[in-house]
Structures are given as structure tokens and as C-alpha cells.
Amino acid sequence: MKLSVVKLKFCWKQGHTQAFIAHTLHRARSTISLEIIRSQEFQDFRLFSPKRRQHFYRYNAMIAAGNARERSQHIGRKPLITPELKFLIAKGYEHHWSPDEIIHGNPNIKICRNTIYNWILRGWIPKVSHNQIKHYHRRNRRRKEALEEANRQMIKSRSIDKRPKVINDRKRFGDWKIDCVLPSREGKKVIVTFNERLSRYTFMALAEGQSGEALMPVIDTFMALYGDTVRSITCDHGKEFANTITIMQIEQTYRKELYFAHAYSPEERGTNENSNGLIRTFLPKKHTFESKTQADMKRIAKELNTRPKKVLNWKTCA
Secondary structure, eight states: OOOOHHHHHHHHHTTOOHHHHHHHHTOOHHHHHHHHHHTOSOOGGGGSOHHHHGGGOOOOHHHHHHHHHHHHTTOSOOOSOOHHHHHHHHHHHHTTOOHHHHHHTOTTOOSOHHHHHHHHHTTOSTTOOGGGGHHHHHHOHHHHHHHHHHHHHHHHTTBGGGSOHHHHTTOSSOEEEEEEEOOOTTOOOEEEEEEETTTOOEEEEEESSSSHHHHHHHHHHHHHHHGGGOOEEEEOSOTTTSSHHHHHIIIIISOOEEEEOOTTOGGGGHHHHHHHHHHHHHSOSSOOOTTOOHHHHHHHHHHHHTSOBGGGTTBOOO
């Protein structure tokens, strides 16, 4: 139970002794004494002898609360990871070094290889994906379990349940949903769709594959066009989204909020589902997108954006 600084201030102003206040607040007398001394705005009380000091103490609850907040920020062990370590590890992976080679090749790195693996799995090392440690997975099957757990934690910490009410209520412009329209099994290219929740505006782009790396240029293009209007992005659990590359690109590179819908819950992505269904009228299932171009995507998106919508009182979103 935290010490009530308001009650302490009231009792002190009433002229009660420290012993009385300690008894009233169920605290040790030394605790009350230290709390009063710590909150002094002026230090002139030190000019007096210890016996007379307490007559000049001025207890300030606001200062005491501020001091408590400042002290709470320094609780716990100092984190091992630093910007310098992030840079050195990322640089080592650029040269295709293993964690052991990175550690022994740089005397400034004083951590073990498992720590490096854990940092990568948590997405703490920029431009380094968990896919780059697959060789270690073959040697240690527990790595695969750790990777799956890391993915679950990444999704859980960004659950749609934590999305602010203003996004859920569609009260503002700038909250987007992202999804993929997949080709037949023979195809590699996928269509990435972005739907703005308030206006139902749609943007479409082609990606070379269904992976975080393949989506990077698409997200870059989208942000170049609409980045100033983007406040948040919501997606599903697909492998193209639930990976460190995509998450880092959206959250760290572009500083946008990212949320994951629940698995097997298409009702949470109604705008996406409706938009994808309309896209299928132009691009039926069991077809590939290899022959399609960005001009085709722009044409289809224009068709969607210029049709009247009931939810918009039969107005268009473009």
C-alpha cells in the first residue's frame, strides 16, 4: 500500500507530531521522517540544529508525488541492449555472420549467443528477421517453439482488444485495414489491399510474394502516398503480417500503430472482406496475377472507389 501524501500533508499542517502521523497512517516513524525530509522544496532547514529543524519543515504533497514518480523510473536492472549493440549485431548479420562470430569478432559485445537469438525473435534488432536464424532452428528444435511463442506474443501485445474506442467507432479518418488477395496455387504474386475504415477508400498494389520482405516495397509505396493520413493499421494473423519485418517497418520506420484481429474472426475485418469480395468480380478465384500490372490495380481500385455505397448514404468515397 502506497503512503498517502495528501493525508500526511493534512496531518502535518494541523501540527501533529511525526509519531502521531505514523500511528494514524500505520507507518514507521522513520518512514514519515524520511518522506518529510525528501519533499523539502527549500534546503534552509539544514541551517538549524537537528532538534529545531522539524519546526521549519514544509511538507509539499505535489513535490513528494513528483519525487516518487522519478524514483519509480529507476527501479529494476538496467537493460543490456543498447543502440550500439543493436548496430553491431545488425552489421554482423549484414555480412552473414553467425551470433558466435559476431560475439568473438567484436570485443565490445559481452553477451551470449542465446541473448542475440532472443533479441532477434523479439524484433529488437533492426533489419534482422527471425528467418535469418533458421540454421540454428535445425540444430535446436526448441528454437522453433520459441519462434512460435515469440509470434504469439507479438500478436497478443498488439491485439485488436487494445485498439482505442475512437478507432472501433470509426470516428476519425486515418485508420486503415490491410489484407491480401491470394492467387491460385500456381501463382506467386499477391494483391495487397488497404481499406480506410471511415471512408471505405481502397488502395491496391501488387506484391511479388506472400512474405514480409515482399510486402516492404508495397508498404513503402502506400506510406509515400498516404502516410500523412495514416494513424493506425489493423491486419490478420497471416504470415505476411505477423513477422518482425512488417511489424518493425510499420511501427519503427513509419511510427504507426499496428493491431492484429483475432484468428478466424472475419467479422472484425468486414471492410476488408467486402472489398476483397468485390475485387473477385474483376479477378476471379483460381487465377494467377502474374500478367497483371499496377495500372490494373489502379483501375480496379478506381472502380471500387467511384461506386455509391449504402453505408455512405449512396455517396462515393473518392
